[in-house]
Amino acid sequence: MNKTHIDKPIPKLRKAPQPPLSHQGATPDSDRAKRPPLAEPSATGEELNPGDRVEGLGNFGIPTGEVGTVERANEEDAVVKWDDDGRERLHQPWLKKV
Numbered sequence: 001m002n003k004t005h006i007d008k009p010i011p012k013l014r015k016a017p018q019p020p021l022s023h024q025g026a027t028p029d030s031d032r033a034k035r036p037p038l039a040e041p042s043a044t045g046e047e048l049n050p051g052d053r054v055e056g057l058g059n060f061g062i063p064t065g066e067v068g069t070v071e072r073a074n075e076e077d078a079v080v081k082w083d084d085d086g087r088e089r090l091h092q093p094w095l096k097k098v
Contacts, residue, residue, distance in 0.1 A: 046097050048073040054080060054095040063096065070095075 018028060048054065048070050056066035068082035078095060081087050 047075075048078050048095065048097065052097055054078070054097055056080075056082075056090070057093075057096055 021028065050070055050072060052070045052073075054068055054070055056064040056068070058064045066082055066084070068080040070078050071081050071087065072079040078090055079087055080090060080095065
């Protein structure tokens with residue numbers, strides 16, 4: 001017996017108002033608490049200049065304890081000579097003037 005292929009229209013998927021839940025009983029994304037925004041490390045607006053003393057900032061703007069001297073800086077980045085080791089180029093928001 002040879003069966004012939006019957007062309008059936010493919011059903012269209014309906015648009016869901018939100019993505020499906022990850023598991024049965026999960027809280028929908030719209031009802032979950034939103035994550036707090038990350039803290040801006042250093043939005044002081046202070047311009048860094050060569051010779052300025054700076055402290056490194058880690059995640060959430062927490063000081064890392066590294067202290068150094070700015071050697072070169074522009075509006076976005078700064079080259080810092082750390083007291084205990086070499087030079088490093090960092091994005092200015094990750095530095096705090098001390």
